[in-house]
Amino acid sequence: MSGSKALGGGAGSGARRRRTRCRRCQACMRTECGECHFCKDMKKFGGPGRMKQSCLQRQCTAPVLPHTAVCFACGEAGKEDTVDSEEEKFSLCLMECTICNEIIHPSCLKMGKADGIINDEIPNCWECPKCHKEGKTSKVRVRDAPRLACARGGAKGSRGNKIRNSKNQNQRTSVSSSSSSIPTSNGGGMASSGLLMSAMAASPCQPSRLAPRSQMMKRSPPAVPSPPRPVQMERHLVRPPPACPEPSCLLLDCGSAHIMTRDAWLRVFTYLSQRELCVCMRVCRTWSRWCCDKRLWTQMDLSRQRSITPPMLSGIIRRQPVSLNLGHTNISKKQLMWLINRLPGLLELDVSGCPWTSVSALCQAVCPCLKLLDLSRVEDLKDSHLRELLAPPPDESRAGRFQNMTELRLAGLDLTDAASRLLVRHTPHLTRLDLSHCVNITDQTVRNLTVSPLRESLTHINLAGCVKLTEQSVQLLQCCSALQTVDLRSCSLLSAESGQLLSFPFHSCVESKLLLHSSFDSEINISIYKVQQ
DNA sequence: ATTAACGTATCA
């Protein structure tokens, strides 16, 4: 059956309108990847065209009401473009209720608009005052979660179907995640709502109430107390915020705009820690939006968090970091897969100290942008796993999935010399390589690296604690023309003199330092640094 | 008329 027949039983507004692309978000602006499951199904990519789904990289983050949508009360379209103030714009835009599906101008409501609960993640989406007053909120939240969540679809069919529908929705934003709801660390599927980042200690409020709307400078609690959180929280689609969160200024009680514009506030916010940003998010709805600006969250560090929770995951997606540290967490495979597939702009990922059973999620990920991957001390990571991770899938003759990686950290792994051949073959742009404390690698690894094109690109190499390395390695490293830093500390077979063999060949090298120190009486540690002016 | 793809039914 089609979604068009999805009538709100007792909902009053009739057929639910199907949402459509905004055509403006980053996802909408992308071209089809041609590689994902859904692209491969498309006729244009040689598939049968049965699935009829959009490319996974092109999942709209802000699906809009169709432009044929009209107000249930007055029959007219959205008229927000005819006015200037935020307040008036809201009154005259079309809002779709996630519970009864009714689309209406808030100004056309007889009962007043202040008790509606706006869904910040999707344009023109709220729980209308009528439904809210009738107390439908929490019950519906559990059972009709799909519609609440993604503002698409949702026939009033059987309960089971509704749950499954939500899954379909979420699958659209993942490549191969087996779970659509936000996964819990134990692999379960329970999700929670909101932007909360409990990992960041402070919990930003869910700024979804209308009532404090005209008093945004005040730190005020929500005017309407939140309904008690249901035991099973809704599953929903997590969307990143727009690139420049609206509005552009704060409105004061008198109706004029506060002298500090969004851009000015954003400059102030750049001086705050992530913890402080979370506090600011509780001030008001506008600040909450502004503080979600991804420019404030380019780096997110959740390392050593005891558990990675669904709110943390949605918080990460909302902020779209460029650099993400998940080192030494208990993140599950499902969670990692869910995350990675929703962070198309991720450049740096740290999963050091996590179990390979979780990290193996990367084997199914599409992250062509990734520049830095830290796999140090990943539990049970072997050569074969590295091959699985770096090599292209067997059915494709194309390049590996980390072709553009420039920095790889493999410290403390149980790798052999075979691993270096994988690096040479599948990470051709590597400039920084950390193999420290890989105690099984030998001179052969250094030979493999230095006879390959990597010889020209490697600038930093860490071989500290590789106890099988001999002076041969030191000699081999001499032919690396771009090398700036070599760490050979704790290589117990190397003598102080062998360090001197490493004469840096580049002209820019003004000084090479040979640091000798001894952390253990029985061991000579050599560290050689090139110091550039 | 054509294309894209949403939302739900159904399969495995």
Added chain:
DNA sequence: TGATACGTTAAT
């Protein structure tokens, strides 16, 4: 329960 199929809607 995840994967797949497909009628139908929205845009052009």
